[in-house]
Amino acid sequence: MADELTNLIADLKETEALELVEKRLSAGGNPLDILAAARGGLEIVGKRFAANEYFIPDLVYSGEILRQVVKIVEPKLKGGHEMKRIGKVVFGTVAGDIHDIGKDIVVFMLDINGFEVHDLGIDIPAQAFVDKIKETGAPIVGLSGFLTLAFDAMKETIKAIEAAGLRDKVKIMIGGGQIDEEIRKYTGADAFGKDAIEAVKLAKQFLR
Amino acid sequence: MSEQKPWQKMTAEERLESRLRNFLNPKNANFESPEAQANYQGRVNRLIDAIQLKKKPDRIPVYPLLTFLPAHLAGITYKDAMYDYGKTMEAWRKYVYEYEPDAYAGPFLAISGKLLDIIQYKMYRWPGRGVSERAPYQCVEGEYMKAEEYDDLINDPSDFFLRIYLPRIIGGFAGFQKLRPFSEIIEITSLAQNLIYLGMPEVQETLETLIVAGKEAMAWLMELLSFEVEVRNRGFVSGAGGMSGAPFDVLGDTLRGTQAVMMDMYRRPEKILQAVERLVPIMIRRGVKGANATGNPMITLPLHKGADNFMSDAQFQKFYWPTLKKVILGLIEEGCIPMPFAEGSYNRRLQYLAELPAGKTAWFFDQTDMVKAKEVIGDRVCMIGNVPSSLMISAEPRKVEEYCQVLIDKVGKGGGFIMANGTALDEAKPENLRAMIEYTKKNGKYSQK
Ligand code: B12
Numbered sequence: 001m002a003d004e005l006t007n008l009i010a011d012l013k014e015t016e017a018l019e020l021v022e023k024r025l026s027a028g029g030n031p032l033d034i035l036a037a038a039r040g041g042l043e044i045v046g047k048r049f050a051a052n053e054y055f056i057p058d059l060v061y062s063g064e065i066l067r068q069v070v071k072i073v074e075p076k077l078k079g080g081h082e083m084k085r086i087g088k089v090v091f092g093t094v095a096g097d098i099h100d101i102g103k104d105i106v107v108f109m110l111d112i113n114g115f116e117v118h119d120l121g122i123d124i125p126a127q128a129f130v131d132k133i134k135e136t137g138a139p140i141v142g143l144s145g146f147l148t149l150a151f152d153a154m155k156e157t158i159k160a161i162e163a164a165g166l167r168d169k170v171k172i173m174i175g176g177g178q179i180d181e182e183i184r185k186y187t188g189a190d191a192f193g194k195d196a197i198e199a200v201k202l203a204k205q206f207l208r
Numbered sequence: 209m210s211e212q213k214p215w216q217k218m219t220a221e222e223r224l225e226s227r228l229r230n231f232l233n234p235k236n237a238n239f240e241s242p243e244a245q246a247n248y249q250g251r252v253n254r255l256i257d258a259i260q261l262k263k264k265p266d267r268i269p270v271y272p273l274l275t276f277l278p279a280h281l282a283g284i285t286y287k288d289a290m291y292d293y294g295k296t297m298e299a300w301r302k303y304v305y306e307y308e309p310d311a312y313a314g315p316f317l318a319i320s321g322k323l324l325d326i327i328q329y330k331m332y333r334w335p336g337r338g339v340s341e342r343a344p345y346q347c348v349e350g351e352y353m354k355a356e357e358y359d360d361l362i363n364d365p366s367d368f369f370l371r372i373y374l375p376r377i378i379g380g381f382a383g384f385q386k387l388r389p390f391s392e393i394i395e396i397t398s399l400a401q402n403l404i405y406l407g408m409p410e411v412q413e414t415l416e417t418l419i420v421a422g423k424e425a426m427a428w429l430m431e432l433l434s435f436e437v438e439v440r441n442r443g444f445v446s447g448a449g450g451m452s453g454a455p456f457d458v459l460g461d462t463l464r465g466t467q468a469v470m471m472d473m474y475r476r477p478e479k480i481l482q483a484v485e486r487l488v489p490i491m492i493r494r495g496v497k498g499a500n501a502t503g504n505p506m507i508t509l510p511l512h513k514g515a516d517n518f519m520s521d522a523q524f525q526k527f528y529w530p531t532l533k534k535v536i537l538g539l540i541e542e543g544c545i546p547m548p549f550a551e552g553s554y555n556r557r558l559q560y561l562a563e564l565p566a567g568k569t570a571w572f573f574d575q576t577d578m579v580k581a582k583e584v585i586g587d588r589v590c591m592i593g594n595v596p597s598s599l600m601i602s603a604e605p606r607k608v609e610e611y612c613q614v615l616i617d618k619v620g621k622g623g624g625f626i627m628a629n630g631t632a633l634d635e636a637k638p639e640n641l642r643a644m645i646e647y648t649k650k651n652g653k654y655s656q657k
Contacts, residue, residue, distance in 0.1 A: 014474065055520050057470035064471060096343040098333060101466050123339065148597050148634055149343055177552070178631060182598035195517065 009041025085116040088138035092120030094153035099146035109196040126160035154187040171206035223543025227505040247443030261567040264623035268652030269310035276634040278303035287335035290321030293431040311447030320428040328379025353463040358479040383414030450498015454532040455487035484531040492538035515552030558584040574630040594630035605643035
């Protein structure tokens with residue numbers, strides 16, 4: 001019994017979806033319900049991505065549609081629209097590496113799946129991860145890295161987390177183009193993921 | 209000597225033969241010894257036999273893929289590799305002479321940092337300029353071509369580059385924003401009107417910068433050439449005579465950028481299709497010019513955004529493959545050997561590769577399942593790859609050898625295979641690099657019957 005807006009977003013019908021949002025709002029629709037329906041669409045997108053029906057362009061495009069829905073709906077919200085957050089994640093691209101496309105996609109997917117993501121950005125030194133973990137108390141850390149130099153940067157970041165006495169307080173996942181099981185072992189991470197959907201799956205497992 | 213047929217009248221096959229003759233017997237080569245010449249020709253033949261699928265080479269050739277790896281092996285920083293030409297060439301010489309690959313990737317990949325400084329390149333960060341001295345140069349994602357500029361690109365690509373795009377991404381080109389299109393110079397009055405713009409202070413400044421840049425580029429080229437000539441005279445072969453690529457990547461990498469091109473696939477698909485079509489002859493020309501300049505017909509085409517996870521099959525069929533195929537066929541028509549590098553994985557694209565004429569292309573694979581690919585395309589294209597970077601960097605040499613053995617058995621069978629690692633490496637354990645090369649040389653021999 002999926003909502004029409006949910007379906008439009010799941011099918012990536014940008015114009016139609018945004019028109020429907022406008023229509024519902026002017027008909028007095030509840031902005032929170034609209035957002036929930038839109039997020040439902042993104043969930044379907046995520047499932048289709050996992051099933052190899054959708055690919056990165058579709059994922060990125062759905063994110064863009066959601067951003068626009070939020071932009072239209074936001075002014076009508078009287079505060080307190082923050083969705084309930086299921087867990088904190090500290091995330092960033094490791095030192096030496098300035099790639100952000102992959103990281104941004106993962107951060108976005110974690111966010112819409114209910115995680116409170118503290119995105120440190122790119123080229124992040126180990127100490128900055130340590131500081132952020134201390135500050136937020138986040139139980140999950142995500143390290144992204146694209147270049148092979150990230151193998152060592154990840155290893156060093158994880159060492160620094162250990163040296164700060166935090167290793168048993170956090171679960172660490174790593175990812176990015178060249179990361180595989182060999183590198184998971186090499187860096188001492190808890191898990192690695194091949195794409196943004198796996199990142200969400202891992203983060204949810206870590207919470208259990 | 210018999211009269212040469214004019215190039216225009218030659219068939220693709222004759223052009224290839226002509227290029228291969230020159231490749232095998234470079235006009236101005238001055239080999240150090242008969243042995244060096246035999247080694248050079250042996251390496252060329254080994255590569256060409258693997259690529260053409262007509263007969264098995266004497267053994268599987270080895271072609272390590274790399275960017276800064278020789279600098280790493282020589283213990284110099286990436287910054288040195290970009291700024292100190294002498295150290296760079298020394299590092300590459302050392303690499304080539306110590307490891308003796310069948311084909312080498314040259315020091316032109318260690319772009320001159322001095323040149324980038326002079327020209328004020330804004331699209332990348334490089335060691336000491338935005339990234340650490342131990343990190344390689346890296347592209348800064350951005351929407352460098354705006355959505356409303358598609359027609360500028362399509363109508364007149366060179367003018368778009370000269371007056372709009374390059375001034376935006378290169379500080380040293382900024383003055384060219386003030387120019388009028390040179391295609392307006394048609395007769396005497398328009399000539400004079402047009403040239404007035406060359407006198408504007410911003411344009412003058414750009415012209416002065418370009419003179420300095422041109423001199424630096426030439427100094428760098430001289431270093432590269434002296435390297436290339438020396439190693440060739442000692443019997444070594446460069447793996448790349450030129451570069452080209454997929455039109456969709458030209459658009460998606462550094463014109464529109466990843467995020468924007470993905471939006472365009474939905475919002476303005478027609479514009480993408482027009483633009484990639486427009487880029488086809490440009491990408492063919494780029495490869496051909498490279499082959500003409502170097503005398504080496506092997507053209508590398510790094511492929512980015514058509515990989516398995518980057519788009520659906522329908523999107524690949526619509527946006528990516530048709531124009532890539534045209535570029536590949538256009539290069540073949542000119543007697544070149546296109547060598548596309550399928551970065552990421554291409555497991556779901558293999559049936560398209562099977563559309564290509566047999567024995568005319570060689571494909572580098574990064575994370576594609578080589579054994580499956582051999583079944584699907586092994587009779588049509590030479591396969592190159594794919595020892596994972598994780599093994600090259602973090603594993604024991606024994607693991608590299610085990611991986612190579614599987615490739616030798618399953619993918620090397622019957623020829624049509626070149627051993628390589630899957631990722632252009634900036635670093636690796638020396639013993640692992642040696643393991644890949646030596647193991648293949650020792651165990652990759654074919655019985656000739
Ligand atoms: C596109 C691309 C480029 C573009 C980048 C700019 C642009 N506008 O696109 C351009 C053409 C400029 C480029 C240039 C170069 N590139 Co390049 N490039 C690529 C390519 C094809 C894709 C990268 C990409 O956009 N990925 C898309 C994102 C979405 O993927 P991702 O980051 O992996 O993220 C996903 C997953 O990994 C995962 N994930 C990511 N982070 C995390 C974190 C966690 C915790 C989890 C669970 C999951 C996860 O989820 C994400 C979404 O699903 C890769 C090869 C490949 N297919 O991976 C090579 C690649 C990165 N490039 C490479 C090279 C060598 C270069 C050059 C040096 C080449 C040269 N000599 O000039 C230059 C300079 C380096 C640079 N990066 O700038 C090498 C790097 C090798 C190395 N030593 O590290 C690669 C791996 C290609 C190869 N096989 O050799 N490149």
